[in-house]
Amino acid sequence: xxxxxxxxxxxxxxxxxxxxxxxxxxxxxxxxxxxxxxxxxxxxxxxxxxxxxxxxxxxxxxxxxxxxxxxxxxxxxxxxxxxxxxxxxxxxxxxxxxxxxxxxxxxxxxxxxxxxxxxxxxxxxxxxxxxxxxxxxxxxxxxxxxxxxxxxxxxxxxxxxxxxxxxxxxxxxxxxxxxxxxxxxxxxxxxxxxxxxxxxxxxxxxxxxxxxxxxxxxxxxxxxxxxxxxxxxxxxxxxxxxxxxxxxxxxxxxxxxxxxxxxxxxxxxxxxxxxxxxxxxxxxxxxxxxxxxx
Ligand SMILES: C[S@@+](CC[C@H](N)C(=O)[O-])C[C@H]1O[C@@H](n2cnc3c(N)ncnc32)[C@H](O)[C@@H]1O
Numbered sequence: 001x002x003x004x005x006x007x008x009x010x011x012x013x014x015x016x017x018x019x020x021x022x023x024x025x026x027x028x029x030x031x032x033x034x035x036x037x038x039x040x041x042x043x044x045x046x047x048x049x050x051x052x053x054x055x056x057x058x059x060x061x062x063x064x065x066x067x068x069x070x071x072x073x074x075x076x077x078x079x080x081x082x083x084x085x086x087x088x089x090x091x092x093x094x095x096x097x098x099x100x101x102x103x104x105x106x107x108x109x110x111x112x113x114x115x116x117x118x119x120x121x122x123x124x125x126x127x128x129x130x131x132x133x134x135x136x137x138x139x140x141x142x143x144x145x146x147x148x149x150x151x152x153x154x155x156x157x158x159x160x161x162x163x164x165x166x167x168x169x170x171x172x173x174x175x176x177x178x179x180x181x182x183x184x185x186x187x188x189x190x191x192x193x194x195x196x197x198x199x200x201x202x203x204x205x206x207x208x209x210x211x212x213x214x215x216x217x218x219x220x221x222x223x224x225x226x227x228x229x230x231x232x233x234x235x236x237x238x239x240x241x242x243x244x245x246x247x248x249x250x251x252x253x254x255x256x257x258x259x260x261x262x263x264x265x266x267x268x269x270x271x272x273x274x275x276x277x278x279x280x281x282x283x284x285x286x287x288x289x290x291x292x293x294x
Pocket of ligand 1: 065078107109110112113131132156157159173175176179180
């Protein structure tokens with residue numbers, strides 16, 4: 001595992017994780033995959049990587065998510081950073097989905113842990129996980145095959161997915177936005193709004209912005225380049241700005257939060273009475289008297 005030298009992550013967290021992690025299991029998993037073939041199969045050559053994605057290290061992993069190291073270590077580490085338990089935290093999002101969606105998109109799906117849970121819960125839905133990292137998608141795809149779950153892993157940028165407008169009932173993202181600059185976050189929320197059908201649901205599970213603001217040390221220990229900007233922001237406001245209604249955010253334990261919103265139904269265009277009479281007069285062609293208002 002290549003970690004950035006002399007970072008707080010390396011000095012304090014890496015030694016802890018070294019003890020907790022099963023290094024042999026990770027090496028065995030890494031060696032069981034032909035990464036070149038697998039990443040090539042999942043790579044869309046049309047995808048352009050945004051600058052923030054290429055020029056930053058995320059939580060201490062050198063060269064970010066476009067590496068085998070990042071993909072192999074992600075799940076073993078993540079199980080320890082979502083108290084009280086990873087499954088409980090992720091389930092908060094899955095359980096908050098209302099009704100029976102037919103099409104679900106998981107943005108920044110990474111190794112697909114939430115994506116798989118969505119498919120298990122909504123087995124008749126088409127579930128798509130989208131991520132910028134083919135390496136992370138290789139793990140997601142591997143896990144889906146192992147679990148015999150039919151999910152689609154799509155290489156793409158959540159800011160501009162290429163999916164048609166209004167084509168999803170649910171768009172969600174888990175642990176994505178503490179790693180994106182605010183401008184990118186806003187662009188992804190605008191894209192989520194575009195992708196949803198009327199009354200479709202958006203669900204965002206991520207670090208608790210209030211807690212992070214009040215406990216700056218949390219932002220210090222994880223090597224996350226945009227976590228401070230994320231914690232200074234307000235997900236409700238960002239969702240409202242993107243056009244969502246019935247927006248609310250709830251604490252998930254104290255470390256995470258779940259935000260929820262709906263795309264409004266289309267507004268019925270009410271034509272003012274005067275205009276109705278005007279247009280009726282025109283269509284009556286002048287020869288026949290138009291009906292007059294009572
Ligand atoms: C912290 S991981 C979260 C992964 C997964 N959602 C989870 O809950 O474990 C963030 C993921 O977002 C992806 N990502 C970052 N920016 C993205 C973008 N603009 N479009 C798509 N994926 C992005 C990264 O490649 C990475 O896999």
